[in-house]
Amino acid sequence: MSNISTSTQVTTNFNSGTDNMLGRNMMRSAMKAPYLEREDEHMLALRWRDDQDSVAMHKIAVSHMRLVISIAGKFKHFKLPLGDMVQEGYVGLLEAAARFDPEREVRFSTYATWWIRASIQDYILRNWSIVRGGTSSAQKALFFNLRRLRTKLAAEDRTMTKQDIYRNISEKLGVSVSDVETMDFRFSTTDNSLSAPMIGDDENSGSKMDSLVDNHPLQDELVEDEIDGQRRSKWLHDALQILNERELQIIRYRRLNDEGATLEALGEEMGISKERVRQIEARALEKLRNCLLSVNTVDAYQV
CATH class of the missing domain: 1.10.10 (Arc Repressor Mutant, subunit A)
Incomplete structure (x- = not known):
């Protein structure tokens, strides 16, 4: 389909309101939207392709908002606002609805998945500082x-x-x-830039949004977290071995202790100035960083 001006106009309207209230409203509406049977989907797609019936295209899009929420939920580990990702996914959904060919032997949901995912991924790439x-x-x-x-x-x-x-x-x-x-x-x-809380109309808005998707981790995510934790613990343990006694003491009390000792307290205990503690800490952290990144220490990373 060559004419997608309607899609562009609707997309612009949704992009103009980027707050989480809009995202939440979209998700609530999605829960109420009816599913389309294959025949109904085909008929609506024909009305859009042949007659540029924007109402028909809108019905297709709204009926697949659950798909947008499901796909957006799979990117939650990037810690960006779920409502924003849903909005971006909706942009992709509209693009898919505008381009869909009803004569193809494929359901719209299959076709739209690529567009939704691509739109959300582009948003993540624009907003993840790393x-x-x-x-x-x-x-x-x-x-x-x-x-x-x-x-x-x-x-x-x-x-x-x-x-x-x-x-x-x-x-x-x-x-x-x-x-x-x-x-x-x-x-x-x-990445501290990702830790900002979601803004909503009440203090529980974040949890309300999250409740619209499955919060239970997938089995492969659980395995991944376990392997990551084991590997990183060993990497850190091995890297700590390169520190001298004073460096190790400072790192343990400053970085590996829940309360985190102050420079002044450590200086008094060790009989040195707090500035000297800071210098030793900086040197130790640099050693650790170089160790963890160095290809010369690869044998120490074997799990």
């Missing part, structure tokens, strides 16, 4: 497939070293080992 500046097709593939491939490779062969895993992923995705290494390190680092 990938800004690296949005080539290869970088996108790395961003969205790193965790899955890393888990799969580790589960298949638990003797693989960290560098073996990086090398395998780089070959599969056509990126450098350095790119894989850097992206994995960024994933393991807390």
Whole structure:
């Protein structure tokens, strides 16, 4: 279909209100929307293609909002507002509705899934700080497939070293080992820009939005988290061995303690100034960082 002006107009209207209230309203409406039988879907698609009937296209789109919510929910681990991702997914849904050919031997939901997912992924790439500046097709593939491939490779062969895993992923995705290494390190680092709370009309709005999708983790996500936790614990344990006694003491009291000792308190205990404590801590953290990223320490990363 060549004429998608109606889709563009509706898309603009939804983009103009980017707050979470709109996202929540869309999700509530989706729960009430009726499913379309195959014959009804075909008839509505014909009305849009042949007569540019925007009402028909709207009915197709609204009846598939559950699909948008389901797909958006699969990206929750990126910690972006669910309502915003639903809105972006709706943009993709409208594009799919405008382009759908009813003569194809495929249901609309199958066709629309690609458009919805692509729209949400583009939104994530625009808003996740760790990938800004690296949005080539290869970088996108790395961003969205790193965790899955890393888990799969580790589960298949638990003797693989960290560098073996990086090398395998780089070959599969056509990126450098350095790119894989850097992206994995960024994933393991807390991105504070993602921790802002969702804004709603009441204090429970976030949980209301989340309740519209399945919050139970998938089995592969549970396995991934377990493997990640085990591997990172061992990497940290091995890296700590390179620190001298004073550096290790400071890191343990400052970084590995729930309460986190102050520079002043540690300085008094160790008989040095708090500025000296800060310098030793900075040096120790740099050692740890270099150890965790260095290919020369790959043997220490074997799980």
